[in-house]
Amino acid sequence: MKRRSIWSWLWIVIGMLYFILPLYSTFDFSLRAKKGVLSFLAYQRVFEDPNFWSTIKFSLVIAIFTIIVSILLVVPTAYWIRLRLPKLRVLVEFISMLPFVVPAIVLVFGLIRVFSGAPFFLTNTYFGTYVLLVAGYVVLALPFVFRSVDTGLAAIDVQSLTEAAQSLGANWPTIIFKVIFPNLRVAIMSSAFLTLATVIGEYTIASFLVGIKSFGPYMSLIGQNKTYESSSLAIISFMITWAFMGMIQLFNRGKADTSALAGAR
């Protein structure tokens, strides 16, 4: 073996240890709920908790709405600036990068200050806070949804597809939903799963808007008074992230460009 590859292996092993040790420790800890023996008792307790299911369901529904809204906002816009309004491209790119500059905590601060008062009063009703939550998540997802969709559009010949559809008599909704959307399914699916992975356990925005109704704050609550259950929740949450990222790999065929910078940190 060459000397250089020994160094390569060394760094890989160190990195992998950094990755595996916390997960192994957490898993080990999660099995110790019953004194003296290893058991899945902590998992069983989590799965028997109705709040676990209701919060995860709530966060899933919010995530699905986030995906629908962000795709409906981004795809037509990205398509149109490619086709008709290229001069807007710089502006839209700039906007899609804004969530990097406005951290989640600042975003939720601003959202609450603007929409809790006149003329919106969104935080007065449950529905209003859900709308605000989805909006906040759409903002968080904007950078990677836009980038993913835009790269997807670059790979297809937007101009020809549009002209072909038009000569066959298609109107604009038909073109966007029946021609452009299907051609972007890889981009849409991968940004959808990345959104799912970011939104499902998101804490910052959720804790201020809806509290323990959603999964992130629920986990945090469990962490305050139940030691073993919190470890099993960490493992479950890790599995969920892993599953979603695995789906992206599947759709992208290994071409992973999956960094959610404005995520739930």
Place this chain on the structure above:
Amino acid sequence: MSSKQTFIQNNKRDAPRARPSSSGWRNWIVVAPFFLFTLLFIVLPSFSLLTRAFLDNNGKFTLLNFAGLFEPSILSAYWVTIRISLATAVGGGLLGFLMAYAVTVGNLPRAVRTGLMTFSGVASNFAGVPLAFAFIATLGRTGLVTLLLKSVLKINLYDQGFNLYSFWGLTLTYMFFQFPLMILVITPALDGLKKEWREASENLGASHSMYLRKVALPILLPSILGSMILLFGNSFGAYATAYSLTGGFINLVTIVIGSQIKGDILYNPGLGYALAIGMVVVMSVMMAIYYFLRRKSERWLRQ
């Protein structure tokens, strides 16, 4: 001349281009929802914080809120946040770079690279509450690694002054999502290093270390610095991980803002807004430097 020519060409194009009225309101109606959304949920909240930062309790214009940023407790919050971000950006950046270098330039099997990329995608997105739990189970007082060090190496971390719920603990925890992120953003740059450059320098008699110092590093440096700035911003704005790890008992800017949202702990709403705006300013400067560096690196690393 040339503009006239393209005008004629455009007009000569076939029917579909002529069919929708390409001028006027129809063009804008497609992009209107996007701009309306951004206006409502990004621009308006930011501007609301910005204007409130310049108002005192009676709604009059003031600069005192920004002067308040220089109070010792606020300065120390910024200082701790910057130190943690710097430590995790440099530490995570170096480890991530070395790992990415190992799988791109170093002679490792292709499968290692694929595996590493999958792992990086997952780990860079594993943050917040569950990450805090994982590190409590690892390096907390009864964490596995803490206990192992005590029983095997007879080192008691907590007697040595280590505390998971303070600077070093938080830094180690953030590293978990920082170095995978570095791997994701630096790998394309490393892929851009051309084999020919190495061969050329070898033909000219350069040693491997000379090639690294004189060719590879200068080309990669803007990308490395740019990626580290990205990592800096990533931990600068982090809230969930720090909050659930320390229960809010660490003096970070994000944590102070969080407490300010829950109730006016600074006893001055204006200062809270100034704090948030200060954060946006720091992030904007970071992003500006990032874009400048990315421009620089694109000169060499265009694919």
